[in-house]
Amino acid sequence: MIETQSLCVSLGGAQVVHDIDLTVERGRLTALVGPNGAGKSTLLAALGRLVPPAAGAIRVDGTEIGRIPSPDLARRLAILRQNAVIAPRLSVADLVGFGRYPHSGGRLTAQDHDIVRDCLADLDLTDLAGRYLDTVSGGQRQRALIAMTLAQTPDALLLDEPLNNLDLSHVRRVMAVARARAETGAAVAVVLHDLTVAARHADHIVALKSGRVFASGPPEEVVTPEILSALYDTPLEVHDIAGKRVVLTV
Amino acid sequence: MRGPPVAKPLVLAGLACALACGLFLTLGARGDWGFVLAFRGQKLAALLVVATSVAWSTIVFQTVTGNRILTPSIMGFDALYLLIQTALVFTLGGVGFAALGQRLQFGIETALMLGAALALFAALLRRSDDLGRLVLTGIVFGILFRSLSSLLNRLIDPSEFAVVQAASFARFNAVNTDLLWIAAATTTVCVALLARRSARLDVIALGRETAIGLGVDHDREARRAMALVAVLVSVSTALVGPVVFFGLLVSALAHAAAGTWRHAVLLPLAALISATVLVGSQTIFERVLALETSVAVVIEGLGGLVFLALVLKGAAR
Ligand SMILES: Nc1ncnc2c1ncn2[C@@H]1O[C@H](COP(=O)(O)OP(=O)(O)OP(=O)(O)O)[C@@H](O)[C@H]1O
Ligand SMILES: [Mg+2]
Numbered sequence: 001m002i003e004t005q006s007l008c009v010s011l012g013g014a015q016v017v018h019d020i021d022l023t024v025e026r027g028r029l030t031a032l033v034g035p036n037g038a039g040k041s042t043l044l045a046a047l048g049r050l051v052p053p054a055a056g057a058i059r060v061d062g063t064e065i066g067r068i069p070s071p072d073l074a075r076r077l078a079i080l081r082q083n084a085v086i087a088p089r090l091s092v093a094d095l096v097g098f099g100r101y102p103h104s105g106g107r108l109t110a111q112d113h114d115i116v117r118d119c120l121a122d123l124d125l126t127d128l129a130g131r132y133l134d135t136v137s138g139g140q141r142q143r144a145l146i147a148m149t150l151a152q153t154p155d156a157l158l159l160d161e162p163l164n165n166l167d168l169s170h171v172r173r174v175m176a177v178a179r180a181r182a183e184t185g186a187a188v189a190v191v192l193h194d195l196t197v198a199a200r201h202a203d204h205i206v207a208l209k210s211g212r213v214f215a216s217g218p219p220e221e222v223v224t225p226e227i228l229s230a231l232y233d234t235p236l237e238v239h240d241i242a243g244k245r246v247v248l249t250v
Numbered sequence: 251m252r253g254p255p256v257a258k259p260l261v262l263a264g265l266a267c268a269l270a271c272g273l274f275l276t277l278g279a280r281g282d283w284g285f286v287l288a289f290r291g292q293k294l295a296a297l298l299v300v301a302t303s304v305a306w307s308t309i310v311f312q313t314v315t316g317n318r319i320l321t322p323s324i325m326g327f328d329a330l331y332l333l334i335q336t337a338l339v340f341t342l343g344g345v346g347f348a349a350l351g352q353r354l355q356f357g358i359e360t361a362l363m364l365g366a367a368l369a370l371f372a373a374l375l376r377r378s379d380d381l382g383r384l385v386l387t388g389i390v391f392g393i394l395f396r397s398l399s400s401l402l403n404r405l406i407d408p409s410e411f412a413v414v415q416a417a418s419f420a421r422f423n424a425v426n427t428d429l430l431w432i433a434a435a436t437t438t439v440c441v442a443l444l445a446r447r448s449a450r451l452d453v454i455a456l457g458r459e460t461a462i463g464l465g466v467d468h469d470r471e472a473r474r475a476m477a478l479v480a481v482l483v484s485v486s487t488a489l490v491g492p493v494v495f496f497g498l499l500v501s502a503l504a505h506a507a508a509g510t511w512r513h514a515v516l517l518p519l520a521a522l523i524s525a526t527v528l529v530g531s532q533t534i535f536e537r538v539l540a541l542e543t544s545v546a547v548v549i550e551g552l553g554g555l556v557f558l559a560l561v562l563k564g565a566a567r
Contacts, residue, residue, distance in 0.1 A: 050459050050463070070462070073465060084460065085457055087316050098453065098456065099464075101449075104450060137498055152464075216565075
């Protein structure tokens with residue numbers, strides 16, 4: 001479980017995330033939504049200790065995040081960045097193998113290889129395992145990065161726009177994998193732009209606007225035309241189709 | 251994390267290096283073999299120390315800064331070393347400087363170099379994700395150090411200038427064997443410390459955020475690696491003087507030949523390639539062609555071409 005208390009984060013001298021109190025509970029899939037520039041990536045980076053908080057506290061399973069030694073934290077928490085850049089020429093399997101580094105250092109055990117193989121299969125990458133990252137498509141690359149994050153087998157999984165570049169079937173696949181991790185007891189937070197997907201898959205939605213929590217609660221409470229139209233400052237419709245909420249722009 | 255077969259390039263480079271060393275020791279030798287081998291052996295050892303320190307410092311530097319164009323020497327690290335040396339002569343006077351003795355000079359220069367390099371890197375690494383800025387800053391620093399060094403040279407007494415001048419050009423045929431053993435020991439320590447970090451270097455090569463995500467204390471590890479780079483550069487500069495493009499040539503060849511991102515393979519391979527090129531060209535020029543001064547020119551020329559090719563290809567990463 002990750003909780004924050006009056007968390008403020010600054011980037012380049014300006015505070016962009018203000019006074020956030022939020023809990024990403026174990027066993028639940030929490031979706032972070034909000035307009036561009038709302039501070040979703042910044043908040044997630046702070047939860048993943050990539051950006052130090054300007055004020056406030058972040059606790060992972062009750063311990064202040066800064067007090068957890070970094071190799072220890074890497075076994076418990078994994079984060080996928082919105083724009084991950086990988087410079088060296090690596091194969092897909094090598095990249096996913098790096099997810100095991102916190103557990104085994106540079107030498108993968110047989111168990112590590114099993115986990116890597118499972119993560120590749122979960123993301124439908126088995127056939128691409130030997131391909132170099134600079135020779136795969138944008139969506140395939142994104143899936144490889146997700147698989148690497150999953151290979152860390154974290155208790156807290158943070159995914160920043162994992163659905164970028166993915167086709168419909170892989171959107172479903174990634175959300176199913178994220179949900180499966182939540183159901184085995186992990187705390188999962190996912191930044192999403194597709195509100196229909198958020199309404200469908202999340203247990204809890206946190207909507208950010210201008211660096212503050214604008215609304216939060218279960219999808220039934222947050223995914224309403226009033227809240228969403230105010231969140232995005234644009235008219236949005238929410239329809240019930242076969243018992244599922246579908247969000248449309250007009 | 252199984253890469254492509256890696257043993258083959260290592261074995262081939264090892265054989266080539268052994269061949270170059272064998273020829274260097276034996277080609278054209280006349281008279282007392284014991285004397286010839288002892289004399290040439292010392293020179294060979296110096297070349298191997300230089301080859302290793304140039305290769306390792308370049309590869310590690312490029313991994314930490316995440317680029318394939320900039321090297322410690324293009325960034326003017328060797329110029330910084332010479333600047334420190336000139337400044338010492340300037341403040342102590344030629345006599346005072348000579349009184350220190352070569353080893354103490356080397357020790358003081360390396361210590362100052364370490365401090366200066368760490369301060370420089372701290373400034374440089376703060377935004378190392380911005381490659382264009384990094385390369386530009388590096389080249390500006392290089393020019394700055396060289397100019398400052400030549401300014402100081404003009405200010406000091408002409409008789410003292412001779413002390414400095416001797417050290418300001420690359421000279422592979424007249425390596426400084428007085429410093430050989432201390433340099434060899436220093437290089438061995440740096441190599442051992444870096445070799446222990448090879449898996450961590452693999453992770454650092456993925457970039458700062460990914461490395462932190464995998465539990466590597468990126469900034470601390472980068473600082474330590476850079477400190478070792480600074481010491482290695484001091485070693486090679488003290489032994490043979492400044493070499494600007496040789497490291498680049500070696501790293502380009504090693505990355506192309508290795509076909510892997512693993513530093514456990516990349517680093518030893520780079521050292522072997524570096525030694526083969528250095529000892530091999532020394533053998534050809536000194537023994538076969540009897541053109542003693544041209545080695546530096548040719549090696550630097552080749553390295554310069556690689557630099558141009560990399561810039562034109564835009565293969566910054
Ligand atoms: N390096 C930076 N320096 C200064 N300000 C920044 C920096 N990076 C982002 N910002 C600003 O911080 C705010 C929050 O950015 P953030 O990336 O968290 O938004 P986001 O909610 O993830 O948006 P998006 O949906 O576009 O990914 C934005 O106003 C952005 O302009
Ligand atoms: Mg974002």
